Amino acid sequence: MKITKKQLFISAIAVVLLILIIWGFMPSPVPVLTDEAGYAPLEVTIEEEGKTRVTDRYTISAPVTGYTLRLQHKVGDSLEAGQELFRIQPVPDLISARQREVTKAQLEAARTRLQQARENLKLANEEKRIADLELKRIQNLFEQKIGSEQGLDNAQLAARRAAAQQASARFAVDVAEFELEAARSAVQSFQSGGTSDQVSITAPVTGRLLKIHQKSEGTVQAGTPILEIGNPRSLEVQVDLLSTDAVQVAAGTQVRIKRWGNETVLEGVVRVVEPSGYTRISALGVEEQRVPVIVDIVSPHNHWRMLGDGFRVVAEFLLWQGEEVLQVPSSSLFRTSGQEWALFLVEGGTARIRQVEVGYQSGLHSQITGGLQEKEMVITHPDERIEDGVRVKVQN
Numbered sequence: 001m002k003i004t005k006k007q008l009f010i011s012a013i014a015v016v017l018l019i020l021i022i023w024g025f026m027p028s029p030v031p032v033l034t035d036e037a038g039y040a041p042l043e044v045t046i047e048e049e050g051k052t053r054v055t056d057r058y059t060i061s062a063p064v065t066g067y068t069l070r071l072q073h074k075v076g077d078s079l080e081a082g083q084e085l086f087r088i089q090p091v092p093d094l095i096s097a098r099q100r101e102v103t104k105a106q107l108e109a110a111r112t113r114l115q116q117a118r119e120n121l122k123l124a125n126e127e128k129r130i131a132d133l134e135l136k137r138i139q140n141l142f143e144q145k146i147g148s149e150q151g152l153d154n155a156q157l158a159a160r161r162a163a164a165q166q167a168s169a170r171f172a173v174d175v176a177e178f179e180l181e182a183a184r185s186a187v188q189s190f191q192s193g194g195t196s197d198q199v200s201i202t203a204p205v206t207g208r209l210l211k212i213h214q215k216s217e218g219t220v221q222a223g224t225p226i227l228e229i230g231n232p233r234s235l236e237v238q239v240d241l242l243s244t245d246a247v248q249v250a251a252g253t254q255v256r257i258k259r260w261g262n263e264t265v266l267e268g269v270v271r272v273v274e275p276s277g278y279t280r281i282s283a284l285g286v287e288e289q290r291v292p293v294i295v296d297i298v299s300p301h302n303h304w305r306m307l308g309d310g311f312r313v314v315a316e317f318l319l320w321q322g323e324e325v326l327q328v329p330s331s332s333l334f335r336t337s338g339q340e341w342a343l344f345l346v347e348g349g350t351a352r353i354r355q356v357e358v359g360y361q362s363g364l365h366s367q368i369t370g371g372l373q374e375k376e377m378v379i380t381h382p383d384e385r386i387e388d389g390v391r392v393k394v395q396n
Contacts, residue, residue: 029393030385034346034377035329042325042367044360046317050239054230054309056171058204062220063182066090070217079203079229087198107183114176124169131162157269160298171205178204207231210309232308237295239315243277246291249317255295260313266299320360327365332378344379344386353388
């Protein structure tokens with residue numbers, strides 16, 4: 001049978017139509033975004049709001065029950081050690097026999113606290129001496145190209161911390177001496193039978209007036225807080241972390257202090273993670289277990305001289321860091337049914353699933369420790385349409 005040209009033409013059209021019909025029913029490639037696996041620095045951090053507070057704060061209280069005169073000082077005033085703050089006139093009729101005995105006991109307690117503070121100062125002086133010697137030794141090794149830069153940084157940090165602890169110990173001695181003198185004045189006013197003159201209350205340390213609890217004159221009970229004194233140049237940061245985050249932080253952890261009203265990022269170091277937490281209700285009404293973490297500011301004071309007591313800051317705790325880390329976007333990773341980490345690669349226009357081993361994870365990127373090579377293309381946001389073998393179209 002002879003095939004005519006007309007039959008060939010019709011057959012060709014039928015084949016083309018069949019191909020078009022098959023192609024029309026075939027699933028179209030899924031558009032995807034991809035990124036290349038590569039080596040780059042990676043940091044694992046925790047970020048939380050905190051607030052500054054004066055490290056060494058002293059609350060001046062009424063040593064005896066009596067009548068206080070109106071305070072002439074204002075919040076923010078600079079005070080010198082020994083400068084008179086206010087006067088109080090003991091009122092014998094308001095003083096009970098029990099209060100007299102309590103005051104005598106407070107005198108003995110003040111003597112004990114002063115002795116303890118002096119011993120702590122001796123220890124702080126010795127720790128400062130050892131820290132300075134260690135810093136000098138590390139500096140010599142570094143100059144001889146033997147020591148590491150990280151070792152030098154750690155020694156400098158230890159020396160600064162020892163200096164801060166020494167200053168705090170000196171402050172504690174000054175405060176203890178003031179408490180002893182105040183207790184002596186109270187006992188003397190009782191022994192005089194109420195005929196003594198007004199008791200002058202002076203500043204125990206040099207600093208600034210932070211808060212006034214009672215400015216107006218009037219009768220106060222012994223132990224009533226009157227005002228607070230501290231040194232704003234000695235600040236620390238309190239950050240209340242979630243308990244699940246606090247277990248990853250330890251003394252010595254590096255901290256970046258930022259968004260405090262200036263673009264300068266301050267350096268800090270964790271001094272202590274307090275051993276007990278508390279329950280706080282979040283803005284959404286959820287109960288959270290929080291743990292206070294105290295951070296020392298180690299940047300020079302002229303970098304943060306505008307910071308004061310009770311200022312808001314954002315603290316970023318550095319948990320881990322690496323310089324050359326193979327990483328991919330965290331959004332590309334997912335768990336398989338066997339709870340293994342996996343991702344999708346693009347190979348020849350087709351999505352291929354690959355199980356990988358994941359190390360450290362930050363908010364945006366994750367470390368890959370096995371199962372992936374550099375420069376392989378991964379799908380950054382796989383959805384339910386992406387399966388192994390599905391055709392994809394890169395739309396970067």
